Amino acid sequence: MQEKQAARRSTGGAPATAVLGSASELPGKPVAASASVLATLVEVADTNPMGNIHGGVIMKLADQAAAAAAIRHSQHICVTASIDRLDFLNPVRVGDMVELKSAVNYTHRSSMEVGVRIEAERLQTGERKHVATALLIFVALDENCRPVTVPPVIPETPEEQARFRDGQARYKERAEKRQRERSSARPG
Numbered sequence: 001m002q003e004k005q006a007a008r009r010s011t012g013g014a015p016a017t018a019v020l021g022s023a024s025e026l027p028g029k030p031v032a033a034s035a036s037v038l039a040t041l042v043e044v045a046d047t048n049p050m051g052n053i054h055g056g057v058i059m060k061l062a063d064q065a066a067a068a069a070a071i072r073h074s075q076h077i078c079v080t081a082s083i084d085r086l087d088f089l090n091p092v093r094v095g096d097m098v099e100l101k102s103a104v105n106y107t108h109r110s111s112m113e114v115g116v117r118i119e120a121e122r123l124q125t126g127e128r129k130h131v132a133t134a135l136l137i138f139v140a141l142d143e144n145c146r147p148v149t150v151p152p153v154i155p156e157t158p159e160e161q162a163r164f165r166d167g168q169a170r171y172k173e174r175a176e177k178r179q180r181e182r183s184s185a186r187p188g
């Protein structure tokens with residue numbers, strides 16, 4: 001509920017106050033401030049003998065695109081804590097241009113969920129396809145490589161607010177899972 005209030009508290013890109021209900025006391029930043037685009041041409045070395053891109057190439061590009069959004073948002077060094085999901089929807093061919101759009105969906109204290117939408121364009125025809133979607137979790141680190149508090153993200157549009165709520169639910173699920181794993185790993 002408090003985070004819903006935070007979501008409505010748009011600062012119009014010039015945040016001056018901490019976002020109420022957030023795990024962070026820092027001034028909030030809109031999703032748009034982290035939005036990033038990475039584009040590249042698919043080369044022969046990126047593809048299998050069928051001429052389709054290797055999944056690992058998409059994973060690396062998604063990691064890079066998501067890192068750009070996380071660093072933009074936090075203005076800190078960030079590490080990938082986990083890849084929550086990566087769905088391949090359509091093949092990408094040699095010679096296609098791949099475009100990755102990333103932005104921070106949700107922030108807690110030091111962690112950020114970043115969404116990446118990946119499209120491919122067949123340059124000869126202009127045909128564009130949504131080829132993959134990824135969700136990655138980044139943690140911002142200070143100069144001693146310890147997790148550091150990031151500004152709360154402020155979702156402004158209805159789509160951003162829906163992604164924020166979904167990211168919040170996923171954060172809770174992951175935290176509970178890690179807690180269960182820690183408990184079961186304890187001796188006795």
Ligand SMILES: CC(C)(COP(=O)(O)OP(=O)(O)OC[C@H]1O[C@@H](n2cnc3c(N)ncnc32)[C@H](O)[C@@H]1OP(=O)(O)O)[C@@H](O)C(=O)NCCC(=O)NCCS
Nearest residue numbers: 078079080081082107108109110111112137139147174175
């Ligand atoms: C990610 C990392 C910094 C977390 O360190 P930690 O000592 O576990 O830190 P904490 O338990 O205090 O958790 C810090 C944050 O990380 C999040 N986190 C930790 N492990 C996570 C995981 N596996 N998946 C998602 N989030 C995770 C926590 O939820 C917490 O978020 P919050 O501050 O927003 O609540 C540490 O595990 C690490 O350095 N991992 C290696 C990262 C790496 O090398 N990545 C690949 C190359 S970049």
